[in-house]
Amino acid sequence: MTLPALFVAHGSPMLALEDHEYSRFLETLGRELPAPEAIVVFSAHWDSPEQSMTVDESHDTMHDFYGFPDAMYELRYPAKGSAAVTQRIASLFEAGNLHYEPVLGRGLDHGAWVILSKMYPNADIPVIELSVDSRRSPEEQYAIGAMLKELRQDNVLIIGSGGLVHNLRLISQTDEPEAWAVEFDEWIARNLETWNLKELFNYDKKAPHAREAVPSYGTEHFAPLFYAMGAASDEAKAKRLIQTYQYGSLSLNCWMFGGS
Template identity: 50%
Template sequence: MMPSLFIAHGAPLLAIENNEYTQFLTQLGETMPRPKAIVLFSAHWESRVQMVSNVNQYTTIYDFGGFDEALYKIQYPAQGDEQISKEIEDLFTKSGVPFDIEAQRGLDHGAWIVLRLLYPNADIPVISMSVNSRLTPEEQYNIGKALSVLRAKGVLIIGSGGTVHNLRALKWVDNGEADQWALEFDDWLAYHLQNWDLPSLFKYDSVAPNAEYAVPPYGSEHFIPIFYAMGSADDQRRAALLHRSFRYGNLSHSVWQFG
């Protein structure tokens, strides 16, 4: 049984940095059981209806600007898996989840940064998935729940985003310290994740301390992948924090394992 993961993809520079967090992700990819395929929900692919990729081989999308030129030379030519894409279609149909198929879109940086650190050889099939911030957290959770049976078949399900992600609050002079408001929100989140407290988590925006700063309305797409990942482990309600650190004062680098 594969776990599901929520992984913070940080800033694009993470792709070429060597630090505590990148080293952790590299080691995680080396020590986890090798998945048959990866289903990844990315904060950088938003759509009003759930999209399921069915791509033979992905291009690499550089959906950012103004960064080191080395970033724009990175390629992550992962392949898709038509059989698993079809199985996802069947699971969504059975669960009543509306969806569409996307046959051309490449991997955005929310996907390839994480995947490249975990599996640098791009030799594991990937099914890319969109997220929808207009849905309720419960609806997002239930989309992940519809896919839970894939974990028993060796499929790794990942939500890629960030638990604290407020670009307007970042401090680009990085002194290694985390803002108190960010810590308070992330501590609240950790407690309720570890207790699988869905009623509280589903109304995080009104009950969690500093939620309006940690998950601003304009940036909730980075937080919500955690519900897709968590829902996919509804059959094994266990949550473990594998890593947490912060950059730029409040940008969280956290990795949660579910199941």
């Protein structure tokens, strides 16, 4: 069996404590997917010009956010790393002529551990976190993800964690979705379902409301989509598993790529 790759919107850090349709969906998804041997997460909250990778035997939990309830800072996700998987990733990056930086002692940021705490609450599956580079073109991000596609055949789950509509300056106090956010998400959906790379790679020029949905200061949240797609480029099929919204325009969705 080949595992799918996933794009998972991580929303607000409060997702770790919330109980609603999207949080329950993630809990169910973790139970329904075949149990992976390891999980690789491209996180929007590790934006680096150097391709970086955690190489720890075990991970600390980063509380890389401010102004949240005390309970958020008490949460821990003590997942282990995997030397075997990091070595495999290193060899694939080297084969793709991609320079990478092994990083010790960083911990898992909330882009990784918040969603994993819902999907795999026991923290008993090894996790390797990878950085994204928002300055790279979508084509380059996709190509880096594609370097890792064969990991899926070895029962490794690859996740891109970010947000398709993620503009904190435009959020409101209602969960009723803003029309512009829905229009952007639906444009993305149509082009994902047809694997239209020409349109998707030019989403910033082609998609309606792209500037509002993916502001110039927040492209790192959109980038994980292309890394996750690349990891399933051998199958080139996409399925949206859920679509909800918080705060008017904060898009909470999950896309599954490939998997057989």
